[in-house]
Amino acid sequence: MTDPSRPSRPDPRIATALRDLFGIPESDLRADAELDADLHLDSLSVVELQVALEESTGVRINPEDPSAIRTLGDLQSVLEAAIATGQPAFPSLKLSEDR
Amino acid sequence: MPTSRTAVVTGLGAVTPYGIGVDSLWNGLLAGRSTARRITRFDPSDHAVQIACEVPGFEPTEYLPRRLARQLDPFAQYALVAAAEALGQAGLLAEADGMHWPANDQVDSRRVGVVIASGIGAIQEATDQHERLRTGGPGRVRPYLAIALPLNMAGGQVAIRHGLRGPNYSVVSACASATDAIGSALDLIRAGRADVVVAGGAEAAVNPLTIAGFAAAGALSRRNAEPARASRPFDIDRDGFVTGEGAGVVVLERPAHAAARDATVLAEVIGYGISNDAYHPTQPAPDGDGAIVALRLALDDAGLGTSDIDHINAHGTSTRLNDAAETVAVRTVFGNQTDRLPVTSTKSAIGHLLGAAGGVEAVATVMALADGVVPATLNLERRDPVCDLDVVVGEPRKQALRTALSSSFGFGGHNAVLAFQAV
Structure with a gap:
């Protein structure tokens, strides 16, 4: 899903959330960075990030297939689509399967 | 399954209203400086009680990775910082790869346990997320609530961070919680279930909900205009306790295990007494009954008589009922030995850390034994005739100390007493 032609600079809202929530520096934020393997975000952390992004953008982030979001570029595409759709944030979220 | 009747203390850690670290606690207690102030955690203007002993200037990411800090309520943050200090002093932090075991091949991580208690737990997380639920709906509640809220997560995260794979649970007995945690750690070592146990308590309850509730119950001092004089065991x-926050953690170890790895031994835990008043949810039994049982059990467990004890770190909350009932209990147990027994209340300086109190007071008791000095109790200006103990006032009292007791009593009728011995 990642578009390799995308600019490597991440959306500042994503960069801010990743720094504030998890201490991930902007220098680690390549578009092809995998949320799991490269940024070490477990499923719980991805939902934590989602809640923070919904709060900072005010729109609902509700991808059709959450498991398709593997890289930072994927996440950025989903965020941009959500902003374009403009659904208000904070309907119920998919619950994590972490114990 | 090697066992031992006693356990040695090989590490101490503290986060207290004096700041981070055992040194700041011990220096503050010896200096006799009160830490009670007007509350800054929230605007207390509408509250009947507006004072507390807060941990000053605590920025969790100075001590913990940001991601881990985000997963923790402040009570657990305090626990992790104190545990790291204690493990470091015990020589049980691996230097090579930061925080992960095995620190050395003399220690089996499956035999390193953690028992960290709290009386209240993640009240800040609960109230913060409840507010988000109320104002934004279910989708605003953060998923980390599921790991920040449970009371066991202080100990769980200590184990995860440091790779400690042995027995791990929490105990809850209100203001006796941390003392019971250390007693449980002693039991684990006696039973042969662990060689090392990281034990203590953590609390972060300077929160509008807790303060309002404990104030409504009449437990807290209302001396808002003079916070430094409010905790006066x-x-x-005296008109109630002052809420404190922080964590106190000790590393207990099977003596032969500590000796085999040449660990520095700070003191020994030789006895534990535990009982319940079975009397009232908040009031101690006026005749000190349950406390008497716990004190006697601790002495028996340690194989000591009343003439063997050199010092008591009292529960000494500064409530009318506790201090009177505790005095009755000490007098009943120690009889004519009472008048030669220096007593102090750590709570006079740092407030009542609730489920962490016994952890910090265990640290203070070990330091008293190690240094041969009992810190003074602050604000004891006019002794209550019903509290006629030899409470150390003014300056710290230098005195050779061989043994000491640390007492904790809690809402619910819980009584717990630990016996320590100098090395």
């Missing part, structure tokens, strides 16, 4: 003008 055994004084005739």
Whole structure:
């Protein structure tokens, strides 16, 4: 899903959330960075990030297939689509399967 | 399954209203400086009680990775910082790869346990997320609530961070919680279930909900205009306790295990007494009954008589009922030995850390034994006639100390007493 032609600079809202929530520096934020393997975000952390992004953008982030979001570029595409759709944030979220 | 009747203390850690670290606690107690102030955690203007002993300037990411800090309520943050200090002093932090075991091949991580208690737990997380639920709906509640809220997560995260794979659970007995945690750690070592146990308590309850509730119950001092004089155990003008926050953690170890790896031994835990008043949810039994049982059990467990004890770190909350009932209990147990027994209340300086109190007071008791000095109790200006113990006032009292007791009593009728011995 990642578009390799995308600019490597991440959306500042994503960069801010990743720094504030998890201490991930902007220098680690390549578009092809995998949320799991490269940024070490477990499923719980991805939902934590989602809640923070919904709060900072005010729109609902509700991808059709959450498991398709593997890289930072994927996440950025989903965020941009959500902003374009403009659904208000904070309907119920998919619950994590972490114990 | 090697066992031992006693356990040695090989590490101490503290986060207290004096700041981070055992040194700041011990220096503050010896200096006799009160830490009670007007509350800054929230605007207390509408509250009947506006004072507390807060941990000053605590920025969790100075001590913990940001991601881990985000997963923790402040009570657990305090626990992790104190545990790291204690493990470091015990020589049980691996230097090579930061925080992960095995620190050395003399220690089996499956035999390193953690028992970290709290009386209240993640009240800040609960109230913060409840507010988000109320104002934004279910989708605003953060998923980390599921790991920040449970009371066991302080100990769980200590184990995860440091790779400690042995027995791990929490105990809850209100203001006796941390003392019971250390007693449980002693039991684990006696039973042969662990060689090392990281034990203590953590609390972060300077929160509008907790303060309002404990104030409504009449437990807290209302001396808002004079916070530094508010916690005054055994004084005739005492009017309740001052809420404190922080964590106190000890590393207990099977003596032969510590000796085999040449660990520095700070003191020994030789006895534990535990009982319940079975009397009232908040009031101690006026005749000190349950406390008497716990004190006697601790002495018996340690194989000591009343003449063997050199010092008591009292529960000494500064409530009218506790200090009177505790005095009755000590007098009943120690009889004519009472008048030669220096007593102090750590709570006079740092407030009542609730489920962490016994952890910090265990640290203070070990330091008293190691240094041969009992810190003074602050604000004891006019002794209540019903509190006629030899409470150390003014300057710290230098005195050779061989043994000491640390007492904790809690809402619910819980009584717990630990016996320590100098090395």
